Amino acid sequence: MTAVVQTAPLGRAPLDFKEGGFRRNLKRHSTPYLLGLVGMAWLLILFVIPLISGLAVSLMSGNPQDGYTFTWNWSVYSDIFVNSDVPYVTFLIRGLVYAASATIVTIIVGFPLAYFIAFRVSRRWKNALLLLVTLSFFVSFVIRTDMWAFVLSDQGPVLTVLRDLHLASKDFHILGTAGAVIGGLAYNDLAFMVLPIYVALERIDPRLIEASADLYGNKTNTFMRTILPLTRSGIFAGVLLVFIDCAGDPVNASLLGGTHTYVIGQAIQDAYLTNQQYNVAAALSTILMIVLGIILFAYARIVGTDNIEDLV
Incomplete structure (x- = not known):
């Protein structure tokens, strides 16, 4: 008589069918x-x-006085893009351009900063520098942006110094321009780019850099072929955090911009709070989320997310 022995699949713990x-x-x-x-x-x-x-x-219809009722009003989406006198499409594109520009600025500024903290600073000073990077988050977002408006104002320290050095004319303005809005977005979200890149850099094995040097790789080749590919997951995570946060932000454009820097975030805010067009505000928010989803999905497919789990 042959005994039947039940085995578990390779790599798994054997199943126990005894009592308990x-x-x-x-x-x-x-x-x-x-x-x-x-x-x-x-x-x-x-x-x-x-x-x-x-x-x-x-998808509701109505007004603030009589109330809103659910009527499957899909025409609100066509009205926003075709029949509306308000150029919502322009506001959407402008907001996405500002968000992409601010994301690029944070990469340009944040990557060298994260690299410096990861590789050029002794371990006892790293926590202190990372604290300085995140120190601005201890202050309210609106207060930070309002102080940025003071710095960039016509009587602020930036333009005062530039005019004293005869590098800017009296008619030159920073506040109320697209550059001020992009600068404010990048300033407020810089830590969201620095921290993921720093974590990715910290995970790089130093022996890989030594191996690159042993194979006669100069600093440029080591950075481009060893360090930069290994930080792809950090850059990917930073882009997601910064771009999503900047795309719908109404605060920076309101405090730092002007009439020519009106973005989709302000349109949603005004439609909801000022005009009380709740269905229009909800439709704009839905469109923004769909557009962001498409952009980020395409970005993930192009760049790849093979090592994104390394940050977890």
Whole structure:
């Protein structure tokens, strides 16, 4: 008589069907899913439900006096792009251009800063420098932007110094321009780029840099072929954080910009708070989220996310 022995797949713990074994197996295999329920509930409450409710509000008809009713009013989307006297498409494109420009600025400024902290600073000073990078977050976002407006104003220190050095005329202005808005966006979100890149740089094995030098690689080749590819995950995460945050921001354009720097974030804010066009504001928010989703999906497909889990 031949005995049948049940074996587990290679790499897995053998299943225990003895008394109490089933409960242990169930507890062991269900623990990751139970822990994931917290994150799923968080996404459901703070992302999925607001997204669905925003879409539902956009399909309503009515006014603030008589109220709004759900009527499947899909024409609000065509009215925004075709029949509206307000150039919402221009505001959307302008907001995306400002967000992309601010993202590029944060990469240009943030990568050398993260590289300096990761490779050129002793370990006892790294935490202090990282604290300085994030120190601005201890102050309100609106206050930071308002102080930036003071710095860039006509009587601010920047233009005062430039005029004293005869590098700027009296008619030259920074505040109220696209450059001021992009600068404010980059200033407020710089830490979102520095920290992910720093984490990616910290994970690089120093022996790889030594191997590049042993293979007669100069500093430029070592950086371009070794360091930069290994920080792709940090740059990817930083771009996501900065671009998404800047695309819908109404504060910087309101405090630092002018009539020619009006963006989609301001249009959503004014439609909701000033004009009380709740369906229009919800439709604009939905369109912005769809456009951002398409852009970020294309970006992820082009750049790739093979090593994004390294930051976790």
